[in-house]
Amino acid sequence: MTTHIAPPDAAAEHAANEAFAELLFSPEGLADPYSRYHRLREAVPVHRSTLGTWVLTRYDDVEEFLRSKEVNKDIQVYMAGRFAGQWDQHPALRKLAANMLWANPPDHSRLRRIVNRAFTVKRVMQHRVYIEQRFDELIAPLAEAGGGDFSNDVCFPLALSVMAHLVGVPQEQAPLLRDKIRDFQRVFEPGITASEFRTADEAAVFLDDYFGELVRERQRERRDDLLSALIDAVDEDGERLTFYELVQMCHMIIAAGSETTTFFMTNGIRLFIEHADQADLVRKDPGLIGQAITEVLRYAPSAHMIPRTTTGPVRLGDVEIPAGSRVMVWIAAANRDPEHFPDPDRFDVTRKDTTPLAYGLGIHFCLGWRLANLQAEVVFPAMLNRFTGMEITEPLRHRARVAFPQLEALPIRFTKVKEA
Incomplete structure (x- = not known):
């Protein structure tokens, strides 16, 4: 059957292509993606770009698309469209392909069932005391100095420590993973360079070696951590995670949990500083913290775009x-519809x-959303109540990224400290 696509309006298509090109390739678009999202949505909300990739920017379209049974994550389709030649010769791309984030049912269903048996609500909530203690340790030097880089000196080490504590990575080794995780994460971005590819491949090999050794240690001796629980977890058919699945699961949980939660907390404090009236509302009414967390996730989600593919035709309007299409689902655009x-x-x-779409939708809904929200529940009130005056001290620098276009740093100064 011939697939029918409504004929595009030439002027609208040109406007959409222009906004999309700016979004991906211009410094201005990378620094200010939201104005491009609006232009895309207004011009052609369901847009087939000149790259051959489909682009979704409207909330209802994104929600309907992510719920469709004809939508999946076909790594072969997506990679073939992004990279010429034998993409699976790159260790970084092989590692990406092995991640549960790219799995589809029935494999994804099996992996998710096993992980859910170990990654319980009880296990997550038990980390609140640890989060509070670790935050106190990290904020103390900044409080004494009157300020500092809140993102890199507090948010990232906090999120990484929490994920390491959860999985079972020794705290003294966790900082060794930071640069490698960020080097590997570059494979999520369109326009990765040859040099960045080499660095990502080296990081993939390092991370597989590191987590491989950690899995072997836990297989020899269990501890009270998530990795030990994952090793012992079985589904209703008695299946366990394989060695390689355990390695990739460790990496996915720590990398995804530390990076996105760092951006989440950084964005939240930045927004409270930039919107002092909203910060005052939360100070006066602590019951607003839940709505405030949801608003941060809507207004400035950590991930702006998630990739998908189609197994069958999907009609939107x-x-x-x-x-067989490759689709860029712009959840950040949908959140501003x-x-x-x-x-x-x-x-x-x-x-x-x-109901923002910051954590995705459907079977790939973020596994660690509770733990991310728990950290925000600790950090946001603590910062607002301890420091009744905060200001950003330098122009903010944005990472030149598309999927994760976040801040390089958040330099702040405390102008008022609440007395004990």
Whole structure:
């Protein structure tokens, strides 16, 4: 059957292609993606780009698409569209392909069932005391100095420590993983250079070796950590995770949990500083913290884009995305859709009944969302209540990234410290 695609309006297609090119390749677009999201959505919300990749920016389209049974993550389709030649010769891309994030049912269902048996709500909530203690340790030097880089000196070491503590990585070894994780994460980005590829490949080999040895240690001697629980976990058919699956699971949990939670907490404090009136609302009414966390996730999600592929045609309105398509799902754009969120570019901690897409949707909904929110529940009130005056001291620098276009640092100064 011939796939029908509604004929595009030439002027709208040109506007969409221009906004998309700026978003991916211009310094201005990388620094200010949201204005490009609006232009894309207004021009062609379901857009087939000149790269051959489909682009979704409207909330209802994104939600419907992610719930479709014709949507999956076909690593072969996606990589073949991004890279010429034998992409699986790269250790970094082989590692990416082996990640549960790229698995589909029934493999994904099996992996998720086993992980859920070990990664329980009880295990997550037991980390609250550790989060509070580690945050106190990390914020103390900044409080004494009157400020510092909140993102790199507090948020990242906190998130990495929490994930290491959860999985069972020795705390003294956790900092060794930081640069390697970030080097590997570059494979998620369009436009990766040859030099960055080499660095990502080296990082992939290092991380597989490191987590491989950690798995062997736990197989010899169990401890009270998630890795030990994963080794022993079985599904209803008695299946366990293989050695290689355990290695990749350790990497996925620590890398995803540390990077995205770092950006989440960094964005939250930045927004409270930039919107002092909203910070004051949360100080006056601690019951708003849940809505404030949701608003941070809506307004400035850690991941802006998630990749998907189609196994069959998916119709969104008058447009049909064919089977075998590569799709960029822009959740950050969906979270600013004025059709779904009134006055979407306003940061408002009093918004109610909002459902941002920061953690994804469907079977790939973020596994560690509770632990990320738990850290925000500790850090946001602590910062707002201890430091009643904060300011950003330098112009903010954005990472030149598309999927994770976050801040390089958050330099702040405390102007008022609440007395004990």
